[in-house]
Amino acid sequence: MQKVVIYTIILLTCQQASTQEKWGVHFxxxxxxxxxxxxxxxSQVGFGFEFDISYKFIDYFxxxxxxxxxxxKITTDETNRNDLNTFGYTFGLHFIHPAKSTNLSYFAQIGGVYNIMRLENENGRTVAESDNGLGWEIAAGVxxxxxxxxxxxxxxxxxxSFSRDLVINNLNSQIQLNHIFLSNGLIKRF
Structure with a gap:
């Protein structure tokens, strides 16, 4: 009986150790x-942020x-300064591979975005807004x-890459917003 209890404790301990750090919260x-x-x-330069939750379902993925x-930032004429904001959801896969004998891992990401484009004036009021639409993203880093x-x-x-239709000054405009992003995120794994 004592051996069964010891084997059960060892099995439960090993199982718990293998399930650690499967979840991640990323800003x-x-x-x-x-x-x-x-x-x-x-300006051709913008800024933003992303918050996501990840789950490691097999090694490296x-x-x-x-x-x-x-x-x-956009300008509709010489006197009006507006913001073009995109916001919505992201989803996809990460491939993460640890480098040997270091605290470093390499990763690649492929995914989609389901976003809205919104044109806001200098007072923060919505001037134009698109419907939700799909786009895509890729990334790599360490x-x-x-x-x-x-x-x-x-x-x-x-x-x-993300494309949506916006009605600006009574004109229907398709805006194709392709951009490179640089970020330095912080992740908490548990």
Whole structure:
């Protein structure tokens, strides 16, 4: 009987150890650089952030889902300064592979976005808004474990593509927003 109890404790301990750090919570602020010249943009540089939750379902692979928001400055004429904001949901897969004998891992990401474009004036009022629409994103970078803790830094570079129709000054305009993003996220694994 004593052997059964010892084997059960060892089995439960091993099972618990293998399920540790399957979940991750990730916050990443980003700088965005538009890859095409859009006439409505005042600046080709924007900013934003993303929050997501990930789950490692097999070695090296995890699924993620989250929420993002990005903002770009635009000018509709010489006197009005507006913001073009995109926000919505993100989803996809991460491939994460640890480098041997270091606290470093390499990762690649492929996923989708389900976003809205919104044009806001300088007072924060909505001038135009699109419907939700699908887009895609890819990224790569490194993940750095901070000591022996479950906190990690994740600098990355990526590309996001998203297209929606907006009615601006009574004209229907399709806006193709392709941008490169640079971010340095913080992850808590548990």
């Amino acid at each position: 990443k602020p980003s700088m965005n650089f538009v890859t095409e010249d859009l006439d409505i943009l005042d 995890e699924a993620y889902a989250g929420w993002n928001w990005n903002s770009f 993940e750095i474990a901070l000591g022996s803790s479950t906190w990690h830094l994740r600098p990355q570079i990526g590309f996001r």
